[in-house]
Amino acid sequence: MRIDIIGVGKIKERYLRDGIAEYAKRLGRYCKFNIIEVADEKTPEHASDGVERLIKSKEGERIAKHLRDDAYVIALAINGKQLSSEQFAAHINDLGLHGTSHIQFVIGGSIGLDDAILKRANYLLSFSKMTFPHQLMRMVLAEQIYRAYKINAGEPYHK
Template sequence: MNINIIAVGKIKENYIKQGIKEFEKRLSAHCKLQIIELADEKTKENASQKEIDLVLDKEGSRIEPYLDGFYNIALDIKGKKMDSIKFADKLDNLMLDGISDINFIIGGSLGLSDEILKKSDFRLSFSDMTFPHQLMRLILLEQIYRAFRIINNFPYHK
């Protein structure tokens, strides 16, 4: 299986970088993982909705070239919530359906554009809470690793 994490914004904190490296290493036994880091747009304080939409559209235009030929899962606070076992079932069912190329899309601090959300095959929410997009990358990698452990009946997930 090929998994891309398409993420807007750079990781600045070393502890997050170290965690990401750890899960990249762990996931290498289960999938081919690629992290595609895209530039984010600067957003001024108290931006108008029009300015916010412009930022989202610019970031979306950077994401769009990576979508074709992949099953695209957008991380969206309004998406479907799942526990870890249901998430593992979702990945397992995609593999059983012959889908071997998956993108997970993490937007910048403002989220994802409507256009990217419309082009996504599935919207996934981790919580009603808002997480920093840098930390979300680490959380997502850990959950993908947990899913593979569940799928393969290996200990870890409890």
């Protein structure tokens, strides 16, 4: 299985880069794991709805360049479906059993994802109704993908 996380913006904090690198290393025994970063747009404070739509559109175009036609795309969205770790693991396992060999997760920037990316997605996933920093979500998602592989392999992992 090939798994990509496509995220808007660079990870600036060292502790997050280190955490993501650790999970990427651990995932190496289960899948081909890749992080793709696309440039973010500067969002002015108190941006109008029109400016925010334009920013999301530009970031969406950058994301779209990396989306593959043969990939199953899971977009992180606050209005997506919430799953337990076990349900998430089962979803990944089911995709593999049904012939999916490439999953691409998409994490938007600070104001979310463009509607075109949400429409392209095969699945909308939410980690919570709360808002999290998009940089932190990259590490949380990497950890949950690793946890899913551990669950699917029947290997112990913290509950």
